[in-house]
Amino acid sequence: MRYVCLIYENHAETAKIMETEGDKIMAEYFTFTSDIKNSGHYKAGEALHPTATATTLRIRGGKLQTTDGPFAETKEQLGGFYLIDAKDLNEAIQIASRIPGCRLGSVEIRPVVDFSQQAHK
Amino acid sequence: MTDVREQLDQLYRADSRKVLATLIRLLGDFDRAEEALHDAFAAAVQQWPDEGVPANPVAWLVSAGRFRALDVLRRRAVHDAKLVQVAAELSGSVEPVPVSERGFGDDQLRLVFTCCHPALAQDAQVALTLRTICGLTTEEIARAFLVPAPTMAQRIVRAKAKIRDAGIPYVVPEPAEFPARLDSVLHTVYLVFNEGYSASSGESVTRADLAGEAIRLGRLLVELTGDAESRGLLALMLLHDARRDARTDVEGDLVLLEDQDRSLWKSEQVAEGLALVERALGSGRVGVYTVQAAIAAVHARARTASETEWREIVGWYDVLMRVQGGAVIALNRAVAKAMAGEMELGLQLIDKLLEGGELASYAHAHSARADLLRRLGRREEACLSYQRALELATQGPERRFLRRRLTAEAREAREAREAR
Numbered sequence A: 001m002r003y004v005c006l007i008y009e010n011h012a013e014t015a016k017i018m019e020t021e022g023d024k025i026m027a028e029y030f031t032f033t034s035d036i037k038n039s040g041h042y043k044a045g046e047a048l049h050p051t052a053t054a055t056t057l058r059i060r061g062g063k064l065q066t067t068d069g070p071f072a073e074t075k076e077q078l079g080g081f082y083l084i085d086a087k088d089l090n091e092a093i094q095i096a097s098r099i100p101g102c103r104l105g106s107v108e109i110r111p112v113v114d115f116s117q118q119a120h121k
Numbered sequence B: 001m002t003d004v005r006e007q008l009d010q011l012y013r014a015d016s017r018k019v020l021a022t023l024i025r026l027l028g029d030f031d032r033a034e035e036a037l038h039d040a041f042a043a044a045v046q047q048w049p050d051e052g053v054p055a056n057p058v059a060w061l062v063s064a065g066r067f068r069a070l071d072v073l074r075r076r077a078v079h080d081a082k083l084v085q086v087a088a089e090l091s092g093s094v095e096p097v098p099v100s101e102r103g104f105g106d107d108q109l110r111l112v113f114t115c116c117h118p119a120l121a122q123d124a125q126v127a128l129t130l131r132t133i134c135g136l137t138t139e140e141i142a143r144a145f146l147v148p149a150p151t152m153a154q155r156i157v158r159a160k161a162k163i164r165d166a167g168i169p170y171v172v173p174e175p176a177e178f179p180a181r182l183d184s185v186l187h188t189v190y191l192v193f194n195e196g197y198s199a200s201s202g203e204s205v206t207r208a209d210l211a212g213e214a215i216r217l218g219r220l221l222v223e224l225t226g227d228a229e230s231r232g233l234l235a236l237m238l239l240h241d242a243r244r245d246a247r248t249d250v251e252g253d254l255v256l257l258e259d260q261d262r263s264l265w266k267s268e269q270v271a272e273g274l275a276l277v278e279r280a281l282g283s284g285r286v287g288v289y290t291v292q293a294a295i296a297a298v299h300a301r302a303r304t305a306s307e308t309e310w311r312e313i314v315g316w317y318d319v320l321m322r323v324q325g326g327a328v329i330a331l332n333r334a335v336a337k338a339m340a341g342e343m344e345l346g347l348q349l350i351d352k353l354l355e356g357g358e359l360a361s362y363a364h365a366h367s368a369r370a371d372l373l374r375r376l377g378r379r380e381e382a383c384l385s386y387q388r389a390l391e392l393a394t395q396g397p398e399r400r401f402l403r404r405r406l407t408a409e410a411r412e413a414r415e416a417r418e419a420r
Helices: A011-038 A089-096 B002-027 B030-051 B057-079 B082-091 B101-115 B122-133 B138-144 B149-165 B178-198 B204-225 B228-241 B267-282 B288-301 B310-323 B327-339 B343-355 B363-375 B379-392 B396-419
Strands: A002-009 A042-047 A055-060 A063-068 A077-085 A106-111
Touching: A002 A011, A002 A089, A011 A042, A011 A077, A077 A089, A089 A106, B002 B030, B002 B057, B002 B101, B002 B122, B030 B057, B030 B149, B057 B082, B101 B122, B101 B178, B101 B204, B122 B138, B122 B149, B122 B178, B122 B204, B138 B149, B138 B204, B178 B204, B178 B228, B204 B228, B228 B267, B228 B288, B267 B288, B288 B310, B310 B327, B327 B343, B327 B363, B343 B363, B363 B379, B363 B396, B379 B396
Parallel strands: none
Antiparallel strands: A002 A077, A002 A106, A042 A077, A055 A063
């Protein structure tokens, strides 16, 4: 099964920690990424610019509305993601629990809808 | 003929959960397995009176259930193209049907860990465990937890959907994860027990059933894992449940441990609990349930309240502070200290905890303080603490108890004043 691991962090707090421990944390991310590439679990993964760079779109009454910032103001913001391949949720938890973001913020695991499998549910 | 029916009824009560656990693995789906379970028993009702009871009835039921489920799938696949592949996969499956008790046990353990998976909400774990492992009906579970049946049904449906869609596997966790995952299972069983144990009057019948189900689950876990902390939890539940009949009086009011008629304690359950505590303590790995069971065991061994070895209890609370900690345990430890003879010290410790703020709105902290003051004869202060406890308490029997104590203390205080 494929799972998306959404990494949520508090930008302000993370920025503070990155000032002192940035190199160490980046090194941990590189190690983690190369580990799951080697083990064959990695499908994709990206880090995102802070929510200050976000733009939210809505079409209402046929008109495009463009607004600054993320869809919802929350304490923790989406900071990046991995797309992984895992046998089941237990394996996905094992893998995702090694993402450094678990310590800095939280990681949400979501199964990806497989439309080819969806047919016979 | 009637013999076979009786045998089947008994088999259903004793082994239907075992058959279900294996069918879930073979069919890869909770609902399909439940349907297959019923079809299997229906087939037995038809066939056994003529053909005789098979040598291994449980294995027969599993095979019959699997056969029927495949049959149903193939027939539905004619109208539903989506099912063609499922039917094909299941027919070609090489998943073995267990041949021994051990094999069936493995499937039951898989079911336990799936129902108590930490990715499921706690109330969903409880509901699914009672429905699937204990075989309670959705209506029975709803009644026990005082929620409408449709709410409970939805909770169970959602849990099953998450197991399927999020890919929660039907496996026993790997050794590295086993202890943490087992803790989650024990916690769920303990919640079921507490729900049954802490409630009083009114719903007492169904709720006593919950405690009974939790004890049954505890036995199953000890049998399947041989784990020391599971043994500790079973002991804790047995020792507490043994006091059930002594805990309330005829009016349904609470009777405190020290006032209970100990001849009403179920002696067989006490004996079993005590033996289990000994074994759990002998294992070396001493967890929170085992320590709590050890405390319950000290109470159980005292023939009268005044013979209670409070010093030993203080020792166990010291251990509990180390392995778990927390303000409530610190409160219980303070009470034990006081009861062990260090009344003033116990009182000081409680005051410090109340000043700390965490327990300031915890009724038990104020009633514990009131009780120590009452024992010290400081009645005016005791009244103030009972009053505070009464303001915070929500349970009916507890409130009635506090009000009785408050009235008695106030009267004594008045008489003492007038005598002066």
